[in-house]
Amino acid sequence: MKNPYKTQNIAFFFLFLATLLIVIPVGLIIVIIIQKGLPAINWQFLSDIPRQGMRAGGIFPAIVGTLYLVIGAIIFALPIGLLAAIYLSEYAKDNLLTRIVKLAIVNLAGVPSVVYGLFGLALFVVFLKFGASILAGSLTLGIMILPVIITTSREALESVPQSFREVSLSLGVSKWQTIRHIVLPNAIPGILTGTILGLGRAAGETAPILFTVAAFYLPQLPKSIFDQAMALPYHLYVISTQVPNVDEKIRYGTALVLLTLVLFVNLIAIIIRYKFRKKKKW
């Protein structure tokens, strides 16, 4: 007869190995980018415009452009996503329409980001005549992160115990008041986490902004939402493939700034979730 403990140990070993394998690529990426990019980081790099055909100077316009795009995407996607999530989790009856909406969300999440780019080009840039602009880019990114926001918000709402809703309703409190005063406050950590994760994704994507907003080279900051802007991911793509003879440390420096930005945003999400979980009382 086989020794069950031995089998168990072997199984544990492989499970552990698989788990460990996740850490290695993340660690390597971070180490390599820090190693090669850190020498480029200084105040001038962060605060100056690109010079000498982007072979010198800084990446300030790209940082600002990315911040604008992310903020724009959230302004658009958070209200719509949250309201849709509330409707789907609290009000929608399980019928054909609801199922179609849910299916649409799943598919929206699965659309390749370059397709969002083309869609944004067709709808916002050309049809609505926004031109290649921060507005068009923000809306495109907003649509891209909508499924993330809706899905995580729905999960957050649905994780609030049904019994709380019943207690509130049993006191003669209306459904909307119940949602507003009991369900939403207890779902906020999850909603915030989802929003911030969407934000991180919006900051890092290249393809959706390719046709809708990103400027190859723009030595000044955008003045309105109808201006084009530089953005970190696209800038990284440009200096890595389109401009010859860019110093390696500038490329990795840009990557490091982008990575730091995204990881920083994710870190905020983790901290918020941790804090609220500690406060959670049921």
Next chain:
Amino acid sequence: MVKFEIRDLNIWFSSIHALKQVNMEIQANEILSVIGPANSGKTTFLRTLNRLNDLNTNFRMNGAVELEREDIKRIDVEVLRRKIGMVFALPLPLPLSIFENVAYGIRMHGERNKKRLEEKVGEALQQAYLWEEVKGRLDESAFTLSGGQQQRLCIARTLAVDPEVILFDEPCSGLDPISTAKVEDTMIKLKERYAIVLVTNNVKQAARVGDRTAFFLNGELIEIDRTDKIFTAPLDKRTDGYIRGKFG
């Protein structure tokens, strides 16, 4: 005075016939105990009275349930639920402070005046016999209370919105004997002012606090009568079997 009148009540969840042809009355100022084994329809019956079953999408009913001669389906559901308070099987404090738990209902019904709120909360906590234990710690989380205290907090929360009827759904199933005794005392004292319907799995509890007792089995109301009668000389053999602990 007749509070509730129930005529030919039938309830289904999808294809399951949960309550069959129930006819009964509930009086003001009485404790009506509802007993019966699991799946006999006791809780379904209780949740019919404040229309909490409506939350279930598979719920269907016919027959009439009247509160003071008015069909409950024609009463605005929020008004109905203010009149018909409910205490659930498990202590279910909301994730708020002790004070805010009790104040929640009145607040939502539009009371803003801080002094009025404090009065109401104090009154409700006294009625639920919890005031002495919590008066110094009203701002603490309701989850710092013991299980029995939490259940009395839930009673106070229900009382605070001035109901006329209180539904208890196995309120002591998660409590120790001493907490159970306190909750039972509370119920008996509340009977002076409210009609009380008590669903319980504990036959002895029904005997202790109920003025009348209804016995449900497989969705049918088998027998309803004065508690002493049910427990000494039931008309139906099945009632006798259940209260003697022969099944269920």
